[in-house]
Amino acid sequence: xxxxxxxxxxLIVLSSGxxxxxxxxxxxLTQRHLxxxxxxxxxxxxxxxxxxxxxxxxxxxxxxxxxxxxPMSEATNLVVDPVPSALVLTAIVIGLGVTAVxxxxxxxxxxxxxxxxxxxxxxxxx
Amino acid sequence: MIKRMFIFMMLALMAxxxxxxxxxxxxxTSLSKLAHYYVEKGPQEIGAPNLVTAVVVTYRGLDTLGExxxxxxxxxGVGLLLRRKQRKHNNQQQKKSxxxxxxxxxxxxxxxxxxxxxxxxxxxxxxVYVFINGHLSPGGGFQGGAIIASGTMFxxxxxxxxxxxxxxxxxxxxxxxxxxxxxxxxxxxxAGGFLDNRFISSGTYGNLFSAGAIPLIYTFVGLxxxxxxxxxxxxxxxxxxxxxDDPV
Numbered sequence: 001x002x003x004x005x006x007x008x009x010x011l012i013v014l015s016s017g018x019x020x021x022x023x024x025x026x027x028x029l030t031q032r033h034l035x036x037x038x039x040x041x042x043x044x045x046x047x048x049x050x051x052x053x054x055x056x057x058x059x060x061x062x063x064x065x066x067x068x069x070x071p072m073s074e075a076t077n078l079v080v081d082p083v084p085s086a087l088v089l090t091a092i093v094i095g096l097g098v099t100a101v102x103x104x105x106x107x108x109x110x111x112x113x114x115x116x117x118x119x120x121x122x123x124x125x126x
Numbered sequence: 127m128i129k130r131m132f133i134f135m136m137l138a139l140m141a142x143x144x145x146x147x148x149x150x151x152x153x154x155t156s157l158s159k160l161a162h163y164y165v166e167k168g169p170q171e172i173g174a175p176n177l178v179t180a181v182v183v184t185y186r187g188l189d190t191l192g193e194x195x196x197x198x199x200x201x202x203g204v205g206l207l208l209r210r211k212q213r214k215h216n217n218q219q220q221k222k223s224x225x226x227x228x229x230x231x232x233x234x235x236x237x238x239x240x241x242x243x244x245x246x247x248x249x250x251x252x253x254v255y256v257f258i259n260g261h262l263s264p265g266g267g268f269q270g271g272a273i274i275a276s277g278t279m280f281x282x283x284x285x286x287x288x289x290x291x292x293x294x295x296x297x298x299x300x301x302x303x304x305x306x307x308x309x310x311x312x313x314x315x316x317a318g319g320f321l322d323n324r325f326i327s328s329g330t331y332g333n334l335f336s337a338g339a340i341p342l343i344y345t346f347v348g349l350x351x352x353x354x355x356x357x358x359x360x361x362x363x364x365x366x367x368x369x370x371d372d373p374v
Contacts, residue, residue, distance in 0.1 A: 008153035022137060033318040056161075058154045065264065066169050066178035075169070079177070081154070081161040082168075084182050086181040092179040093351065097200030099357050103373045105205040107362075 010057035013050050020047030034106045034116040038099065045095040049088045085088030172323060173233040174261035174337040182266065183340050186320030191306065194350060198303065208361045217327040234284055247278035257348030261337040267344040271351025278356035282363050290360050300352045302346040309339055309346070 020043050027040025061080035062070060070078050110116055157165060164181055170179040182190050234242075257270025281288055313322035323338035328337055 007153075009162060010153055011148065011151060015148050018148060022141055022144065026133075026137055030130075056154075063264065064165060064175070065174040068320060068336075069180070072169050074171045075161055076157060079165055081147075081157055082164055082177040082181050083158075083161055086186060086339070089178065089182060089268060090190060092281070093272075094193060094196055096355075097197045101200050101203045101207070104204045105187050108207050 008059065009077050013054035013057075017047045017050030018055060020044065020050065023047075032119055033118050034109065034118060035066035038106065041102065042095070042099055045091075045099075049091060049095075052084045052088050052091070085110075101105040128315060137210030142239070144322075153373060169331070172337060173329070173331055173366070174268075174340055175331075176261050176263065179261045179266055179340060179344070183261075183343050184321060184323050187310070187343075190311065190347070191321070194303065194306065194347060196352065198299075201358050204358050204361050208364070221322070234286075238284050242281065246277055246281055252275055253348070255276065256342050258334070258341055260344040260348075261340040268345030268351055270344075271355060272347040272355075274348070274352030277361060278359055282359060284366055286363075290356065292357070292360070293362075295353045295357045299350055299357070302353075304351040306343060306346045306350070308341055 022046060024040045024044025025044070027043060028037050030042060031037055061100075062078055064075075064079040064082040064085070066072050066075055066124045104118060109121065113121060115121070156162075164185060165177055168177050168180040171174060172184050174180045174183075176344075186279075253270045253273035254264035254274055255270075257267045260266030260270070278290070281290075310321040312325055314320050316325035318324065321343070323340050323343070326338045329338075335341065
């Protein structure tokens with residue numbers, strides 16, 4: 001409980017990331033419309049990015065860019081972890097690519113079946 | 127009903143796990159060992175003030191190459207899934223339907239057209255600025271590429287009848303991907319390893335032309351990402367045009 005009283009700033013990002021993951025998962029599991037499932041996936045993706053960014057946060061740290069405010073000699077005490085940021089940078093682009101592929105699948109399914117409700121798509125059901 | 131129960135139970139269990147993670151969370155007060163090394167040695171070894179760029183382009187350059195490949199494959203996948211069945215239509219029908227779409231689409235107003243002509247070069251220039259300055263300031267190839275693609279999106283929304291050359295996209299994309307790998311191999315031959323940026327002299331620290339090959343690499347990544355995303359947008363645009371007058 002002690003951490004909740006001190007309330008570190010990255011806890012907001014962390015908990016909202018987890019909430020987004022749960023929301024997205026709920027959407028993916030309960031919704032019957034393909035576009036809504038894709039939206040759920042995007043929400044979960046964003047939540048994971050937020051969790052990863054918040055893990056890299058260091059108390060009082062700033063962006064890992066060396067300039068007048070962050071001199072090279074003191075940089076190790078002033079900046080946040082650059083590794084999760086770099087990871088999220090690439091993960092965002094991957095998420096975009098995956099979403100684009102999912103949407104084009106949805107377009108194809110709509111073209112062939114004239115529906116986006118997964119209850120009507122029974123041939124791949126076991 | 128039992129399905130709903132399972133979903134609810136699973137979500138509740140995950141919520142418990144997440145709650146425990148959040149409750150036991152303590153903020154880091156110092157960098158991890160790896161990050162400490164990157165922050166301490168990065169500016170001297172790589173010569174890039176932006177440490178995220180140093181990690182993305184050089185220390186973890188191979189991952190970035192793989193990631194660009196993933197993006198390429200997803201763009202190719204979209205292209206494959208949304209390809210038009212040209213063989214089924216004969217040419218005349220194609221022409222006729224193309225004409226119909228042109229007539230059907232309401233042309234944009236004078237204001238929109240003029241604003242597009244004024245703003246589009248600036249958006250693309252800003253994208254180029256972002257990816258060339260990736261080693262100095264926040265930004266880089268992926269962000270710059272996304273800005274260029276947003277320019278394409280703007281063009282497609284404002285002037286829907288505009289034509290984007292698929293050949294130009296294919297050539298630019300392949301050439302920049304190829305050059306990226308060539309730079310990586312040059313790093314093996316002339317410097318310490320694959321995608322080592324130090325085979326070009328690192329220049330004055332903090333200048334635009336510094337940090338060895340990082341501006342070059344980010345330029346290629348930016349062009350590749352920008353054109354790939356533009357191709358994806360163009361595919362979806364073509365698809366929606368087909369949908370309007372497709373009798374199938």
